[in-house]
Amino acid sequence: MKICVLMKQVPDNDSAIILSNDSSSIKLNDITWCTNESDTYALEEALLMKEAHGGEVVACSFGRESSQQVIKDALAKGADRGLYISEEESDGFDILSTAKIFTQALKDENFDLIFSGLQSNDSGNAQLGLLLAEMLNMSHAALVMGTEVLNDTRIKVKQELEGGWFQWTELDLPASITIQSGLNKPRYASLRGIMMMKKKPIDIFDSSQIDSTGSKNKIFLDKMYIPQKVKETTFIEGTPDEIASKLGDLMINDIKVF
């Protein structure tokens, strides 16, 4: 099984987000970077699959120089090889252009599976895996919560539906699958894994040298803002019984916690 895991470097949740003066981007200086959360589950699923069925896991990232760190972290956890597509301006690419670049970088690799996280925590497109399936002529499943390899040519996946329902689907390989967080328990990097990391190769593609004809942006970012927090306080008055019934009503119909 030859598996590619797409991994993106995103700002850490605890990182302070400061917008540039013209609100068109985020100031990068103070940001602590990390691997996109669902991508770490995708990596774990790939590693488990390799451990059970053999093969190779390749970690692939597209972005600025520092993105190589997510590849190195993946190598430390057990991926065999890295594939880095360098592009300092990657934030400026819309998702279709991004998918075209990945297509060029991955097309000759003939992966059996491409795993990606369900969506990235920063731009939240949730489309890359789907677009790649189309462009690389692979089958596709999104929101995957479980996998089971049937044989060399077929895989079964458990997908999350609405309202707590799940569905098992069988797919032909090759397939591009997007992984939902929580389906496994991502491992920690071991010190030995980190020491081995140095010996593993990272192939580098310069995105400007990739033939990305037609990958012109169709979507442009207009403005960014930090959501305003609004706090509303409602006072409920009356006898304890009245208060309890009004409160119950609010919770069921307005706040919808039940």
Place this chain on the structure above:
Amino acid sequence: MKINKNSNNSQQIQHQAIDHAKLEGRGGAFLVTPVDKGKVFSRELFCEEHAMFREAVVDFSKNQIQPIKDELNHPNEVLTRSLIQQMGELGFLSTDFPESVGGLATDKITSIIVSESLMEGQNASIIVTFADHTGIGTLPIIWYGNEAQKQKYLPKLASGEWIGSFALTEPGAGSDALAGTTKATLNKEGTHYLLNGSKIFVTNGGWAEVCVTFAWVDGNKFTAFILDKECTGWVLGPEEHKLGIKGSSTCTFFYEDCKVPIENVIGKVGLGSAVAFNVLYVGRYKLGATTMGGAKKIITLAHEYATERKQFDRPIREFGMIRRKLAKMMVRAWEADTILYMTAGSLDSVLSNYDKESAEYYSIVQKTIEDHGIEASICKIIGSEAASDNIDDCLQIFGGNGFIEDYPIATIYRDDRINRIFEGTNEINRLIIGGTLLKKSILEDLPVREAISNRKNHWIPERKFSDHNELNTLARIIEFSRSLLLYTLNEGIISEGQDLKNNEWVLEPLANMVISLSIMDAGFKRSNNLTDDADKKHTFMNIFSLVVHDRFEKMVSHSKIILSHLDSKDNVSERIDYLEKKCSEIIIRYSPIESMEYLVKKLDHHKKYFLDD
């Protein structure tokens, strides 16, 4: 050591060349190496692997330890074992283990990184279990064990399947570790030693499968033994009720004809004191690392509370007295960080020249670490006192809530207290610093005599130490302080002779001077490791000038204590007069409030100790 008795005259003295390059990697080199003649390791020089090791341990600690930190404050063998085993799988236990038994044999910098970063889990008990296991619990076997002992014990200790321990202390033998009375007698068949006696305060005692312990053979040969569960007569006493680290195990052992196979003697019969004392050096600098991690971590808690708590209509963080505390907390943590990585780097600079798999490697490790005895004790003292002082300041910032168990600081305060007691009390460590200094000087192991003589008339060598003006000014203060220490030491030796090593009234302030000089010196040399980042340089200058001025004042006051004592004993006043004269020649101008405010403003932004990144 022959030194002119008439020490204050100004006769011309021949300058004695010191080969500073040769002193690189030598313990105590900082005493005689001017700031512009040596280099130190600091975290600015971490390689990619070091940074990733740190991330890996932080990641584990935050996710696996921190969420259960309160549970870990109660003894829970199952939980503790499961964490230790996870640490084993990830390699955290085996940084010092040889590769032949599945260890990682990393550099010492890495073992400091691991110890420090585990504090992100915010639980002291598990750290004590870990540190005892990886330090004094296993190092005797790694360093002194024969191949069969290594193969039998180390793989399971590396994986965490077995827990290790170290039993040296006895009811009548604490600081005076060799005063123990446990006896080992060879049985008639010559196959086993029978141990009789008891050991107290054994960390990991209730859980350990393996224990390194000590007993007298034939009444005069102090010997180290490995106990395991096959040894009959190894009787476990009850758990102690402790002030803190309540989630760790501390027990008494009784040896009742405890039957230990002769194969379990570590090294040779009679080698016990070397085993015990050499591994304690490592225990000391590793304890320095965990406490340094704690000293940093507590700043987040103090700052968070000071931000939330309002009095007089303002967050208390805005008050100058609170801000001074926060600034001092940062300074202490930075000092400990500087000393720890300086020491680890110095050890590695020597050890990296040797083949880790060679037969003599571990005897070189022992020698190198023994040579760094002064540094190991400084690490222990600086780390544990930075943690204690920071935790005390944090509790004060919590006010009345600090005294109430519902808030986290009360537990932290209790947990921390042991750090100034075990692995050699801080008194004993000061004694080691003073004693080793005297030994290295008198035996001319370091060119202290040359340095004393060179500095006799020139307390500050006439040269530029740095192109950076402010650093140059600080360098002059540091070189003055170095001369002050050398002068004070020399006067002590002249006046007291051999008795000096027993005069703790003098040795304690002398050790404090050594500690202060080591920090100033390493701090300066650390400045060479900074990148071009202007903001980081500016922050460095602020923190470092606080360090230098504070440490300088302490050194002068400790020197005065010593010199006035020597003067009054000799019924003169020449030494103290000379010191006053010297001090009047150095001009100190600086404004600590501005530097502190600068640091705390940054802390307000980062909300945590920010000098690591």
